[in-house]
Amino acid sequence: MVMTYSPQGKHLIAGEWIATDAKFTSSPAHGPVHEFSSGNVDLVDRAVKAAEEAFWTYGAASRQDRAAFLDAIADEIEARADAITEIGAQETGLPAARLQGERGRTTGQLRLFAQHVRDGEYLDRRHDKALPDRQPLPRPDLRLIQRPIGPVAVFGASNFPLAFSTAGGDTASALAAGCPVVVKGHPAHPGTGEIIAEAIFAAITRTGVPAGVFSFIHGDSHEVGKALVEHPLIKAVGFTGSLRGGRALYDLCAARPEPIPFFGELGSINPVFVLPAALAARGKQIAEGWTASLTMGAGQFCTNPGMLVISEEGADEFTATASAALKEAAEQVMLTDGIAHAYRDGTDRIAGAARPVLANDSRGRNALPNIYQTSAADFMANHALGEEVFGPLGLVVTVSGEDQMLELARSLEGQLTVTLQMDEPDTPTARRLMPILERKAGRVLANGWPTGVEVADAMVHGGPYPASTNFGATSVGTMAIRRFLRPVSYQNMPAALLPDDLRD
Structure with missing residues (x-):
């Protein structure tokens, strides 16, 4: 294949491409290795100071101008579509179709936020008119x-090189809110x-927003990363990655002299509860659906359904069906050597505490699926069984x-998702479960699979810790913009001093 894109290997700091003496090389799944400049504390300081300076202009820009900038980023990404797919496939090993779909999701969410900003509902504008004659005290205009x-x-994610990385949901929602991004x-x-x-730089040039905006x-x-979160001018952090990191x-963030919010999406085992009537009526279908979701993308999704809860009666038949569905599964390339190594370590951890149903030996950067089984009593007694294994491993409880x-x-600890596989006769049991599941997860599904997160107004991608570090937020959907906004109240303020969007 002829290489159509050759990276500069430089940093973009407020409109200037900068190289540094220290270098590192990429580790692609296939294709050429490239050299890149390593970041340092000085570059962080320059970037953040430029972002602070740009904020005075960009933060006060009109909603129309910010929306036009977001649309321009989407246009510029699409203009580089083939080159993005090529380098992305080389670096990650992901198939072209997956990267093309993820690129569409990335540009789609940029355009969704552009429209959301134009609509203006996110501003949550409120007005309590003055009541000068109110007794015993008058009320001011608020x-x-x-x-x-x-x-x-914003920290780029390993498993989504487009939708959760450089121009992903964190960046899109922060820019939509009026916040420069590093x-x-x-x-x-x-x-x-x-x-x-x-x-993004092309969009900056095209629309005339300050270069320090990105x-x-x-x-x-x-x-x-440490220098970035500790810089005193940074006001929030968006992160998708491991619990440890x-x-x-x-x-x-919490230890800073000025603590700031850290919006981290850290992982989940996304339990699936298979209720008795559903198991009896369509156990084979559920088993096959579970294994398909479990192995999608080599299991490298934060919503991967890594745990399935089922009654003891029927468990053997269910696991036999699931195992049969996976026995001929082909190896899949994982995103990095480190992720592949962590998958093998996680498999060893589960293997030491649960009974193997389907055990495969994964080697190198490739992964094969594994299924293990344990009892509810043993699961609740061993915290390690509830820790995420990032890859195509399923635990039947x-x-x-x-x-x-x-x-x-x-x-259960906090989860991104929980799923109910149920039929109508299961409704009484599901009703008993719902108050618990609502407290445990940001998204509760019925008769579906959690892989695949729709970018929409009503989506929540987050949950109680350790699924995320802020249970009141989402990293997907238009509500994600709230993370980078704060309410300001104006009392008896002359109209000339109010923000344009707050004037009558």
Whole structure:
């Protein structure tokens, strides 16, 4: 294949492409290796200071201008479509169709936020008119609106090189809110990150927004990330990644002299509860649907349904069907060598505490599916069984009856999703489960599979800790913009001093 895109290997700092002496090389699944400049503390400082300076203009820009900028980014990404697919496939091993779909999701959410900004409902404008004659005290004129918070740091995700990375949901929602963004690119796909940064820079040039509104720093060490979250001008952080890495950054945010919000999406085992009537009526269909969702994309989705809860009666037939569906599964390339290594470690951890149903030996950067089984009592007694294994591994947990199923549900940690596989006769049991499941997850599904997160107004992609670090937020959907806004109330303010969007 002829290479159509060759990365510069540089950082984009407020409109300037900058190289550094320190270098690192990419580790592609296939194709050429490229050299990239390593980020440092000085570049972080320059980028964040430029973002702060740009905020005074961009934060006060009209909604129409911000929407036009978001649309321009989407246009520039589409203009580079083939090159993005090529470098993305080389770096990650993901198939072209997956990357094309993810690119469409990325541009789609940029355009969705553009329209959301134009509509203006997110501003939550409120007006309590003055009551000068009210007794015993008059009421002042009060007006409220949501205002952008300032520069935001975004960490690119390893498993979504487009939709959750350089121009992904965190960046799109922060820019929509009026907040400049500094992105730390993920070293797993530095070329993909860089070509998207080029698209954003082209949109900056085309629309005339301040260059400091967006910077992109290659990062192959913890130094850059630490400097970014600790910089005093950064006002919030968006992150998608591991529990361990996210918790470390969360703690840094909390330890700052001025603590700031850390919006981390950290992972989940996404339990699926198969209720008795559904199991009896369509157990084979459910087993096949579960294994298809479990192995999609080599299981490298944060919504991968890694745990399935089922009654002891019928468990053997169910697991036999699931195992049969996976026995001829082909190896899949994982995103990085590190992720593949972590998958093998996670498999070993589960294998030491649960009975194998289908055990495969994964080697190198490739992954094969695994299924293990344990009882509810053993699951609740061993915290390690409830920890995420990032990859195509499923754990079947058997319960002795409805009461134990509810007990197990109460024992779960926070999740991104929980799913009910149910038929009409299961409704009484499902009603008992619902108050528990609502407390455990940000999204509750019926008769579907959690892989696939619709970008829409009513979507919640988040949940109680450790699924995410802020249970009141979402990283997907238009409500994600709220993370980067804060309410400001204006009392008896002359109209000339009010924000344009708050005037009568």
